[in-house]
Amino acid sequence: xxxxxxxxxxxxxxxTVGGGVAAILQRNxxxxxxxxxxxxxxxxxLVRDPSRRRxxxxxxxxxxxxxxxxxxxxxxxxxxxxMGGIEPARTLISxxxxxxxxxxxxxxxxxxxxxxxxxxLAYCYGEDIFFEASVGGGIPLIRPxxxxxxxxxxxxxxxxxxxxxxxxxxxxxxxxxxxQEALSKAQELGFAEADPSNDLEGRDAAYKLTILAxxxxxxxxxxxDLFTQGISGVTRADIHxxxxxGYTIKLxxxxxxxxxxxALGVHPALVPLTHPLATVYDEFNAIFIKGDLIGETMFYGRxxxxxxxxxxxxxxxxxxxxxxQSGVKDRPSPGKSNNRKITLLPLSALSSRFYVRLxxxxxxxxFGAVATAFGExxxxxxxxxxxxxxxxxxxxxxxxxxxxxxxxxxxxxxxARLPAIxxxxxVFRVLG
Amino acid sequence: xxxxxxxxxxxxxxxTVGGGVAAILQRNxxxxxxxxxxxxxxxxxLVRDPSRRRxxxxxxxxxxxxxxxxxxxxxxxxxxxxMGGIEPARTLISxxxxxxxxxxxxxxxxxxxxxxxxxxLAYCYGEDIFFEASVGGGIPLIRPxxxxxxxxxxxxxxxxxxxxxxxxxxxxxxxxxxxQEALSKAQELGFAEADPSNDLEGRDAAYKLTILAxxxxxxxxxxxDLFTQGISGVTRADIHxxxxxGYTIKLxxxxxxxxxxxALGVHPALVPLTHPLATVYDEFNAIFIKGDLIGETMFYGRxxxxxxxxxxxxxxxxxxxxxxQSGVKDRPSPGKSNNRKITLLPLSALSSRFYVRLxxxxxxxxFGAVATAFGExxxxxxxxxxxxxxxxxxxxxxxxxxxxxxxxxxxxxxxARLPAIxxxxxVFRVLG
Numbered sequence: 001x002x003x004x005x006x007x008x009x010x011x012x013x014x015x016t017v018g019g020g021v022a023a024i025l026q027r028n029x030x031x032x033x034x035x036x037x038x039x040x041x042x043x044x045x046l047v048r049d050p051s052r053r054r055x056x057x058x059x060x061x062x063x064x065x066x067x068x069x070x071x072x073x074x075x076x077x078x079x080x081x082x083m084g085g086i087e088p089a090r091t092l093i094s095x096x097x098x099x100x101x102x103x104x105x106x107x108x109x110x111x112x113x114x115x116x117x118x119x120x121l122a123y124c125y126g127e128d129i130f131f132e133a134s135v136g137g138g139i140p141l142i143r144p145x146x147x148x149x150x151x152x153x154x155x156x157x158x159x160x161x162x163x164x165x166x167x168x169x170x171x172x173x174x175x176x177x178x179x180q181e182a183l184s185k186a187q188e189l190g191f192a193e194a195d196p197s198n199d200l201e202g203r204d205a206a207y208k209l210t211i212l213a214x215x216x217x218x219x220x221x222x223x224x225d226l227f228t229q230g231i232s233g234v235t236r237a238d239i240h241x242x243x244x245x246g247y248t249i250k251l252x253x254x255x256x257x258x259x260x261x262x263a264l265g266v267h268p269a270l271v272p273l274t275h276p277l278a279t280v281y282d283e284f285n286a287i288f289i290k291g292d293l294i295g296e297t298m299f300y301g302r303x304x305x306x307x308x309x310x311x312x313x314x315x316x317x318x319x320x321x322x323x324x325q326s327g328v329k330d331r332p333s334p335g336k337s338n339n340r341k342i343t344l345l346p347l348s349a350l351s352s353r354f355y356v357r358l359x360x361x362x363x364x365x366x367f368g369a370v371a372t373a374f375g376e377x378x379x380x381x382x383x384x385x386x387x388x389x390x391x392x393x394x395x396x397x398x399x400x401x402x403x404x405x406x407x408x409x410x411x412x413x414x415x416a417r418l419p420a421i422x423x424x425x426x427v428f429r430v431l432g
Numbered sequence: 433x434x435x436x437x438x439x440x441x442x443x444x445x446x447x448t449v450g451g452g453v454a455a456i457l458q459r460n461x462x463x464x465x466x467x468x469x470x471x472x473x474x475x476x477x478l479v480r481d482p483s484r485r486r487x488x489x490x491x492x493x494x495x496x497x498x499x500x501x502x503x504x505x506x507x508x509x510x511x512x513x514x515m516g517g518i519e520p521a522r523t524l525i526s527x528x529x530x531x532x533x534x535x536x537x538x539x540x541x542x543x544x545x546x547x548x549x550x551x552x553l554a555y556c557y558g559e560d561i562f563f564e565a566s567v568g569g570g571i572p573l574i575r576p577x578x579x580x581x582x583x584x585x586x587x588x589x590x591x592x593x594x595x596x597x598x599x600x601x602x603x604x605x606x607x608x609x610x611x612q613e614a615l616s617k618a619q620e621l622g623f624a625e626a627d628p629s630n631d632l633e634g635r636d637a638a639y640k641l642t643i644l645a646x647x648x649x650x651x652x653x654x655x656x657d658l659f660t661q662g663i664s665g666v667t668r669a670d671i672h673x674x675x676x677x678g679y680t681i682k683l684x685x686x687x688x689x690x691x692x693x694x695a696l697g698v699h700p701a702l703v704p705l706t707h708p709l710a711t712v713y714d715e716f717n718a719i720f721i722k723g724d725l726i727g728e729t730m731f732y733g734r735x736x737x738x739x740x741x742x743x744x745x746x747x748x749x750x751x752x753x754x755x756x757q758s759g760v761k762d763r764p765s766p767g768k769s770n771n772r773k774i775t776l777l778p779l780s781a782l783s784s785r786f787y788v789r790l791x792x793x794x795x796x797x798x799f800g801a802v803a804t805a806f807g808e809x810x811x812x813x814x815x816x817x818x819x820x821x822x823x824x825x826x827x828x829x830x831x832x833x834x835x836x837x838x839x840x841x842x843x844x845x846x847x848a849r850l851p852a853i854x855x856x857x858x859v860f861r862v863l864g
Contacts, residue, residue: 024583024725035582035650132580138726140572140580148564148572151456151464151746218467276718276732279708286708286730293456293743294570297733298718300708301726311725314583326758 007321008043010070010101012092013083014054014063017106017133018045020310021080021317022056032314038321040314046070046083071096078320080313081105090114097125102320106133106309112207116220128323130316135208136161136285138308139301143315145215145289152291154216157255158431161208163283163303164199165231165251167191169239169268170281173248178236191283202228202251202266209253209264212287217255217262219342227265227347234268238357238426241397242270245383247355248278252431256350261343263350270355270399270430276300277431348405353382353430355399358415359422363394366420370396373418377411379403393422399430439753440475442502442533444524445515446486446495449538449565450477452742453512453749454488464746470753472746478502478515503528510752512745513537522546529557534752538565538745544639548652560755562748567640568593568717570740571733575747577647577721584723586648589687590863593640595715595735596631597663597683599623601671601700602713605680610668623715634660634683634698641685641698644719649687649694651774659697659779666700670789670858673829674702677815679787680710684863688782693775695782702787702831702862708732709863779861780837785814787831789858790847795826798852802828805850809843811835825854831862 009025011018025032025040033039042062050063064070071079071092079096081103083089089110093103103122105111110118111134122129132142145154160166164186171182183200186192198204203223210223231251242249247270255264271278276298280286285303290296302308360366367386374381383399400408415421441457443450457464457472465471474494482495496502503511503524511528513535515521521542525535535554537543542550543566554561564574577586592598596618603614615632618624630636635655642655663683674681679702687696703710708730712718717735722728734740792798799818806813815831832840847853 020725028583028585028725031585032583138723139729140576143580144572144576147751148575148744148747150467150750151460151743153460153463274711274713276708276711279706279711281706284728291570291743293452293460293739295734295737295740296716297571297731299572299729299731301729305727307725308727311583311723312580315580318582319579323758326755 005037006039006041007077007317007324008041008075009078009080009317010043010073010076011045011080011082012067012070012089013081014045014047015082016306017309017313018082019054019056020306021082021313022058024307024310024314026056032318036318036321038318040317040321043076044070044073067092071101072099076101077324078102078104078317080317081107082313083107084109086110086113090118093118093129094121097122097127097129100125100127102127102130102323104130104313104316104320106131106313108134108207108211112210112223115211115214128320130320131211132316133309133312135211136287136299137301137303137305138311139285139287139299139303141212141287141299142215144299145212149289149291149294149297152293153257154289154291155257156290157213157216157287158277159209159212159253159285159287160250160277160280161253161285161287161303162199162202162205162251163285164192164196165205166280166285167283169231169234169249169251172234172236173239173243174281176236179232179234200232201230205251205253205266209255209266213255213262213264216289217257217342219262221344225344227267229267231268233426234428235426237395238428241357241385242355244385245270245399246273247271247430248273249428250277250280254347258345258349260349261345263345263347265347267347268428270428272431275431351402351404353400353402353432354408355426355428355430356397356412357426358396359425360394360396361392361420361422363388366394366418367396369418370415370421373414374400374411376414377407379408379411402432437469438471438473439509439749439756440473440507441510441512441749442475442505442508443477443512443514444499444502444521445513446477446479447514448738449741449745450514451486451488452738453514453745454490456739456742456746458488464750468750468753470750472749472753475508476502476505499524503533504531508533509756510534510536510749512749513539514745515539516541518542518545522550525550525561526553529554529559529561532557532559534559534562534755536562536745536748536752538563538741540566540639540643544642544655547643547646560752562752563643564748565741565744567643568719568731569733569735569737570743571717571719571731571735573644573719573731574647576731577644581721581723581726581729584725585689586721586723587689588722589645589648589719590709591641591644591685591717591719592682592709592712593685593717593719593735594631594634594637594683595717596624596628597637598712598717599715601663601666601681601683604666604668605671605675606713608668611664611666632664633662637683637685637698641687641696645687645694645696648721649689649774651694653776657776659699661699663700665858666860667858669827670860673789673817674787676817677702677831678705679703679862680705681860682709682712686779690777690781692781693777695777695779697779699779700860702860704863707863783834783836785832785834785862785864786840787858787860787862788829788844790828791854791857792826792828793824793852793854795820798826798850799828801850802847802853805846806832806843808846809839811840811843834864
């Protein structure tokens with residue numbers, strides 16, 4: 001470490017999170033020093049335009065447009081990467097590790113795609129990468145998984161890890177908005193981007209799940225291998241029916257260890273109103289984890305935002321500083337073991353209950369035929385709602401008991417062949 | 433460290449949690465070694481009766497009845513104290529620290545009463561005490577507070593941290609049991625002791641709050657200074673009314689930083705059904721924390737039980753082993769700073785909404801008088817329910833708006849003086 005208990009920090013990028021980190025060091029710096037005995041000093045910050053006015057007032061000589069001034073400065077102990085995206089973040093982090101610096105990053109895409117490679121590189125150089133802020137904003141997730149639950153075999157993980165979709169589903173549920181209305185509201189408030197497809201289609205959640213499941217199940221995953229189903233198929237009617245049946249609808253990221261492999265994916269699901277995930281509203285996130293020892297545990301909080309994310313970044317910098325103080329150059333890290341090969345299973349490997357919303361003409365005869373079609377595949381039904389709509393069409397909503405997915409879809413095909421049934425039923429899993 | 437990457441553990445006490453720790457080391461030992469690079473070896477275990485048969489099969493020479501064989505054995509790196517109670521645990525932990533051993537403890541009473549003194553002693557000897565398991569069983573709380581939220585000023589903490597009372601209130605709420613019935617059920621299932629007063633009166637929660645608030649607000653507290661109100665005054669009627677108004681009733685441990693000091697205590701309260709704490713059922717615990725950066729965050733899980741608690745103990749042993757590996761003898765710890773003096777405020781320092789259930793004779797005239805009595809103290813009412821009971825008595829239930837507690841109790845005194853009002857109204861705070 002440079003001098004005494006001062007740790008010198010170099011930062012790559014100064015957007016909202018970077019601004020948050022700088023603000024925290026100014027605002028809570030003395031609190032941090034009192035609690036930890038460590039003084040953090042911002043030595044150099046890579047920006048595109050040093051002359052731009054920013055909310056946090058830093059001495060002008062701190063700014064640079066040359067990344068080497070950060071990653072190669074021998075006085076810098078910890079490099080904090082907040083640029084986002086794959087390149088040049090990947091190259092700069094690699095360079096920093098090779099210069100024997102600890103790295104802190106909030107880069108979800110990079111950790112999901114190249115986390116394994118970077119952790120391996122860190123391990124080779126006796127360094128470490130801290131990435132708590134890459135998933136779930138300020139919510140402690142990485143550290144609890146790596147440390148607090150270390151003795152557990154994780155059996156299952158179910159999370160609400162995308163704030164945009166959770167905000168939209170919450171507004172649809174609590175304010176009776178339809179999807180478009182809720183999306184516009186989310187965009188207005190900055191909870192959804194102008195092009196929200198990454199969030200809506202579940203890809204953002206898939207990236208986060210890749211990082212979390214990699215840690216929890218001690219393996220290396222590729223986000224492209226994950227099944228994802230977005231929320232655009234969730235209608236206001238589904239939300240009403242779900243509530244009538246005692247459920248709410250959430251976009252879930254799910255991973256479950258099966259005897260034959262790991263089943264994981266992202267999809268909307270009915271969540272019982274009594275489940276802790278049901279009270280996760282608006283832009284909040286939560287991860288529900290089941291371990292063999294600890295049983296069920298959940299972590300809840302704001303999954304995004306400048307200050308929550310910056311709070312996680314600063315905690316990681318402090319952890320890096322502790323490691324620096326101790327001079328440990330060979331601290332075991334998950335990077336050591338999680339090249340473990342794992343068999344990825346489709347979600348159909350999990351048995352589940354299913355919710356189905358059908359549109360039907362001529363209700364009385366049809367209902368018996370629907371029930372028979374399910375019965376013939378031994379799919380038993382738990383709950384049923386029938387409602388007549390104004391134009392003579394009827395809606396049949398049902399929830400199955402636990403059923404093998406293949407069998408369920410076979411029965412659904414039978415149903416779809418019934419002449420009175422309209423195409424494209426609404427189908428969602430039900431959280432058990 | 434003794435040899436290579438093996439860490440030798442001495443254990444004081446082998447009850448349910450100790451048995452759990454031994455079982456984990458047998459069952460998940462290779463998983464742990466793979467994840468962490470550390471092999472934990474149980475070197476010696478202090479027991480009363482070495483000949484007793486136990487669920488976990490350990491070689492007989494591991495057992496000893498002489499505590500010095502544990503705390504003075506030079507080959508032992510980490511001493512795990514699982515005896516409970518103040519003495520001899522306090523003396524033995526002190527001895528272990530003086531022998532330069534790291535200490536892990538699950539001892540809530542000891543950490544609440546003497547945590548400060550022991551952390552200070554550990555600091556003097558360059559050691560550390562890990563006490564994650566002393567609060568909230570397996571739920572990660574201490575580590576998130578010490579590490580993940582380190583950059584935050586904690587503003588508020590609200591927790592359900594007693595499993596017995598939460599089980600009882602859950603059964604009253606979901607199964608419509610009365611207090612006695614729910615208590616018997618809890619005792620039957622082992623969620624309540626034969627003498628449950630420590631739990632029911634909120635003392636157990638007060639001890640846990642002492643430990644958590646000491647860490648969160650960076651100060652030293654005495655559990656005897658805390659206001660506690662138990663759940664014996666909560667009736668089935670209160671639970672019904674609460675639900676009608678959109679609330680459930682929970683025993684809450686509350687701490688809030690005010691400009692003039694720290695207000696904290698334990699009391700039953702109405703929790704909105706949409707609040708994440710509302711879906712914390714049965715023996716589960718959860719802590720809701722608000723930090724200046726992270727905003728609102730919550731940690732949820734099983735607050736007790738052999739394996740969850742043992743899971744936290746083993747995570748602490750691994751952390752101690754990391755510290756051992758690094759050879760850090762001066763790692764900053766909260767023990768360094770939290771002799772900080774803090775002004776303890778009564779709960780009345782917090783403004784709150786209040787729930788009141790009154791029994792009244794002759795309803796029509798009375799109600800106006802009740803409303804007037806509150807109005808005269810400028811206590812404004814938010815929600816009101818009136819119900820006539822069979823024997824001519826009426827029940828008036830109301831919820832105030834946010835009000836200063838002194839003013840509220842003055843108004844309640846006015847109400848109590850009304851001739852038609854029966855004594856002993858039910859009064860609970862309402863979580864904001």
